Amino acid sequence: MRRTNPKDETMTDAASSPVANPAGRRRGLTVIAVAVALAAAGWGGWHWFHARHRQSTDNAYVAGNVVQITPQVGGTVVAILADDNDVVKAGQPLVKLDTADAKVALDQAEAQLAQTVREVRALYAGNATLKAQVALREADLARAQADLARAQDDVNRRAPLVASGAVGKEEFQHASAQLAAVKGTLAAAQSAALAAKEQLATAQVMTEGTTVEQHPNVQRAAARVREAALALKRDELPAPMDGHVAKRAVQLGQRVQAGAPLMTVIALDKVWVDANFKEGQLADLRIGQPAELTADVYGSKVNYHGKVAGLGAGTGSAFSLLPAQNATGNWIKIVQRVPVRIALDPAELAEHPLRVGLSMEVTVDTAERGGKTLADAPRAQAVAATGVYETLDREVDERIRRIVRASLALR
Template identity: 90%
Template sequence: MTEAASPPAANPAGRRRGLTIIAIAAALAAAGWGGWHWFHGRHRQTTDNAYVAGNVVQITPQVGGTVIAILADDNDAVKAGQPLVKLDTADAQVALDQAEAQLAQTVREVRALYSGNETLKAQVALREADFARAQADLAKAQDDVNRRGPLVASGAVGKEEFQHATAQLAAAKSAVTAAQSATLAAKEQLATARVMTEGTSVEQHPNVQRAVARVREAALALKRDELPAPIDGHVAKRSVQLGQRVQAGAPLMTVVDLDKLWVDANFKEGQLADLRIGQPAELVADVYGTKVSYHGKVAGLGAGTGSAFSLLPAQNATGNWIKIVQRVPVRVALDPAELAAHPLRVGLSMEVTVDTADRNGKTLADAPRAQAVAATGVYSAIDREVDERIRRIVRGSLSLH
């Protein structure tokens, strides 16, 4: 029986060399990681609890009505001012016709007030002339009585003649009193009429303005039977159907502006110490993966945690308590050019990494916003159309002779 071959003797020098190489590699890796972390990594705050957000505009009617046309569907691109839904206009058109007829009638009535003032002025002048004539007759009658009075005793003037002159004097006095009263009454009528017209023109008269308001109300109700898109965007979540009777304020569809999106990143409270407004951020969307990266800036830090504004906030003062790390929403503005090159959708998941090396910024905005967050001129165009319609009616009624 032969003896088994013994194993080869180990090489201590080779083992030490291998271990040394491994140790050096580990040391270099640790030094490299430490250097990266010191100069770069420790200034990065990352979260994958981040989602795309944007302006989600609900299309709601301002007046009730029956839907007769739907002009946009889900995923359609729309422009500001483009009609989206039309309601039945029959009732609104009748109300507008009635209001316009009432406006025209009111303008004519107010014109009659101004014309009546001239008539009343002529009446005052006539009454003043009558009063002056009555005063002259009174003076003449008084002179006749004064002349005949001394002659009655001598018989030069008969008693009957003197009585006749006295009667004429009494009648003249009554005529003066009546003329004076008629003059005062005419002046009071003129003053009363002037109260209705002084300090204003036909166009600015309260009665006309009241009728104008009714026309504007009816015209706006008619115009509002057509629902325009307030912004450029894409239609989502259409729920309206033909023939549906809708009430004012009921949501019919949604328009989303996909060109002006941002990201709400929910950082843990322990990550907020170094976050500042204006710090650069790098973002990755799950929909595109790591092959597409977005760049943005921190636009603002939330004024409270998400749980503080939830529908049912936590009541930590009751029952057993377990500490839960809170998160604060941080808004990150996206680069418009990158967003146009790689479009996103509201609600998509994102991974956000913020470089906090520069901490000179602020954690809270220190000045009011200088411009509106969003604005549209769609509805002001409706107002201009209504004003022009009213001006045509008023001018047409004033030009009549």
């Protein structure tokens, strides 16, 4: 049996080891170098064509229109028709106040309007009476003028005959006295006619150029009815828009004042994202650039798509309650952030709803830089509008017209 020398086995293993084999070592290093070069080239290509055109931030939050529901008049709460998390439609009543006082005020205003219409009608009727008085006074004046002419003729005929004795002195004096009396009557008739005309002119000033419906007194009384009717209608607080109720603070039986916040309505289908980018990231941001977003509430499995809607006019610290005074004390530079509004896709919002205040991660593709950094034209339409209060005005106007027509129908 042949025995193996341990020394020979050791030398054989050393000769076959990669460390002792220069060719194998070079091949391994070459493979590693090629792999590193390919990885670096791939990363460089990805950065050049993709990553360098993207700006990201995780300092972003969902924002929306948080509309406070506040009463326009004071009163006692008698009904609460919506609670936290309820969905409401525009015009839907949310809170009702006690209407007793408002109804009394409205009844008084309507009664005053009806009375005022009758008083104004009396003014127009009085004009006709005054015109008749003027005609009567003018007839009296004409009669007095005729009497004066006749009396003057009598005196003129008798005056030459007095000297010849054909007419007695007493008769002539009687004719002269009659002439003087007629002159007095004529002066009184002239004064009466002038007074009647002045009275007519004064009355016409109150009615000239207007109708009963448009008379200032009627309009003033109608305004009081409108005020009382609006106060009655405002005892019911409607939702100004579609949305969800949050922060209900009102309680049944509570006495609330005008302007006190009772609850809020949030339109969750019209939210947006305020992304706070660092000032060094703003150079390539433009309005209209596409953005991809993820929400912490859904994670990376849900992606949102939006567009840059606008860049803030100042940093967050500039509009804070106590802005920093960098010109005083020891100064330390702090990187500032500017809010950038991102408009979201409504269809994606409907599929995956968001809540106001949720955290978001935003990545903006800045490859296209042909847009603007600031809006250069005024807004063409309102940011938000509601028509729920216009119906109140129409109802009040119809109520006033009905009262006026009823009062005029009594002719």
